[in-house]
Amino acid sequence: MANLEVIEHDDAGNVTMTYVESTNDQGNARVDLVRPLQIKSLLQRTLDVFLPAGYPHSVTSDYFEWDSLQAFSSSIAGLLSSRAVLSSVGVGDATASPTAALLLSVVEQSVGRVITILFAYRFGTSLEPECKMYRLLADVLNDFAFVLDCLSPAFPKPLRVLVLTFAGLLRALCGVAAGSSKASLSAHFAKWGNLGELNAKDSSQETVISLLGMLVGSQVVTYVTSPMATWTTLMLLLAIHLETNRRAVRAVSMRTLNRQRAGIIYHHLRRDYVPSPEEVAQTEWIFEWDGVMRPADGSLLGHCTVDASISDLLSSIASTHSSTKSTTLGSTSLTKLLLPFAAKKYILWYEPRTIGRQLKVSIALKQGAECIDIIAAWWHAIAMAEAVTGIATGNAGDGGGLSVLEKTMRDVDQLLQKYRKPLEDLGWDLKTGALETRSGRRLDVRKLS
Numbered sequence: 136m137a138n139l140e141v142i143e144h145d146d147a148g149n150v151t152m153t154y155v156e157s158t159n160d161q162g163n164a165r166v167d168l169v170r171p172l173q174i175k176s177l178l179q180r181t182l183d184v185f186l187p188a189g190y191p192h193s194v195t196s197d198y199f200e201w202d203s204l205q206a207f208s209s210s211i212a213g214l215l216s217s218r219a220v221l222s223s224v225g226v227g228d229a230t231a232s233p234t235a236a237l238l239l240s241v242v243e244q245s246v247g248r249v250i251t252i253l254f255a256y257r258f259g260t261s262l263e264p265e266c267k268m269y270r271l272l273a274d275v276l277n278d279f280a281f282v283l284d285c286l287s288p289a290f291p292k293p294l295r296v297l298v299l300t301f302a303g304l305l306r307a308l309c310g311v312a313a314g315s316s317k318a319s320l321s322a323h324f325a326k327w328g329n330l331g332e333l334n335a336k337d338s339s340q341e342t343v344i345s346l347l348g349m350l351v352g353s354q355v356v357t358y359v360t361s362p363m364a365t366w367t368t369l370m371l372l373l374a375i376h377l378e379t380n381r382r383a384v385r386a387v388s389m390r391t392l393n394r395q396r397a398g399i400i401y402h403h404l405r406r407d408y409v410p411s412p413e414e415v416a417q418t419e420w421i422f423e424w425d426g427v428m429r430p431a432d433g434s435l436l437g438h439c440t441v442d443a444s445i446s447d448l449l450s451s452i453a454s455t456h457s458s459t460k461s462t463t464l465g466s467t468s469l470t471k472l473l474l475p476f477a478a479k480k481y482i483l484w485y486e487p488r489t490i491g492r493q494l495k496v497s498i499a500l501k502q503g504a505e506c507i508d509i510i511a512a513w514w515h516a517i518a519m520a521e522a523v524t525g526i527a528t529g530n531a532g533d534g535g536g537l538s539v540l541e542k543t544m545r546d547v548d549q550l551l552q553k554y555r556k557p558l559e560d561l562g563w564d565l566k567t568g569a570l571e572t573r574s575g576r577r578l579d580v581r582k583l584s
Contacts, residue, residue: 193327205379210348212372216284223287247307261572264393266319273313280305388412391569402431409557437494439516442575447497480508506568518543
């Protein structure tokens with residue numbers, strides 16, 4: 136008589152073994168092992184070496200659309216560019232100097248490392264919020280470096296140094312952008328907190344794909360020798376590489392809200408519709424200018440600066456004398472401006488449009504501002520810009536002022552209160568900050584007696 140059953144599961148939830156304990160009439164117990172009917176094939180066991188444990192349940196649904204054919208084509212293109220570089224540094228030229236080739240490599244690596252430091256300093260904080268853009272940009276830079284490598288033999292020897300150095304500079308930028316953006320994407324893919332294993336398995340995948348690319352590429356470089364054939368093959372490979380990478384980046388459905396995704400969601404919510412991350416991913420642009428605000432039709436509405444200083448706000452509500460540099464406040468004083476935001480973690484104001492200039496909105500964040508506060512501030516900036524330009528109301532413009540500021544603030548508060556939970560239920564992450572693309576500053580507002 137069976138009186139106990141123990142079932143073993145793997146990381147994906149599949150049954151691996153069932154243990155059944157039973158006792159006979161004499162009270163003796165025995166344990167029977169029941170294997171599942173479905174046994175993994177050799178192909179499945181091989182794939183387990185390269186896929187995260189628990190796949191596909193341990194990763195997001197857009198994981199496997201990342202990397203594969205694009206890495207394969209890039210490996211072959213890399214061999215063609217390497218052959219051109221070897222020709223540029225003097226392989227096959229009896230007059231070439233090994234020391235000159237070594238010095239060229241030193242110059243190329245030195246410039247690349249310096250530009251890496253500068254790039255990380257300038258764009259480091261924007262790499263995570265705009266990881267999709269920088270992931271595709273990295274491949275664009277790398278492919279442009281391939282083109283420069285193949286062009287280098289056509290230049291005189293003195294100019295080859297500049298061309299190859301610039302190609303190395305682009306590869307260095309590619310390394311920073313690709314490495315940082317990949318870290319953010321890997322964190323997005325890892326559902327079970329298996330970030331370390333996912334990165335390790337990704338490295339295994341890239342190793343195999345690169346190895347296959349090198350094996351096929353070794354045959355390609357053998358038969359493709361003429362300049363016309365080389366350039367035709369290179370352009371075809373780079374086109375495949377960029378298009379497959381563009382499709383892969385497009386397929387990624389990020390859960391955090393950067394400025395563009397927050398704007399898209401805002402316009403959907405205004406129409407009483409809560410979009411999913413997959414829907415937003417299909418409509419967002421991969422390349423977007425920093426700080427751009429757009430209405431529902433996608434046209435240019437204006438620019439918004441997050442983490443603005445008080446000086447930025449004062450420039451919007453005051454005039455500065457060119458000679459004395461003193462600030463003259465009009466009817467809208469700083470005290471009046473701060474009053475509506477007494478209970479908020481941000482301060483917002485705009486600079487009216489003039490001929491030839493777009494509307495400019497500034498957002499200053501207070502101490503303790505969290506991600507949800509910055510989302511509310513960004514939505515408020517879009518609502519204010521639409522009200523001032525008349526897009527939301529259909530009028531020629533509401534004229535602005537504190538009354539419009541307070542009305543749009545109430546509208547945004549109601550929108551956020553109504554749809555915050557539905558957004559979180561659909562998988563949106565409203566706690567991880569992705570709207571600040573620069574090192575932020577915070578304000579501490581104190582009223583003096």
